[in-house]
Amino acid sequence: MKGNKLIFSRRKVERVKGYRKLFKQQAKFYDPPKKIARNLVEAMEALGYDIDVTQAIAYLKSSYAVFDRDFYEERYRKD
Secondary structure, eight states, rough: OOTTTGGGGGHHHHHHHHHHHHHHHTTTTTOOOOHHHHHHHHHHTTOOOOOHHHHHHHHHHHHHHHHHHHHHHHOOOOO
16 A cells, blocks of 8 residues: 555546556455355355356455555544
């Protein structure tokens, strides 16, 4: 999160750029388990959604990034 001020922008376009930067950094240390992604596909199917493993992995990565952003914003950012 350090050095990534775009992710905290009020403008959506800048936040998207910040998320892209975060995903590049995140790729070094977080790779969602394929087993979890396959189980997520089954669970989503039970809810009536048709997704594949790639979409489930994208969901896991993005939810991890959103959680990190919210956690950092609540705990460390004081504006």
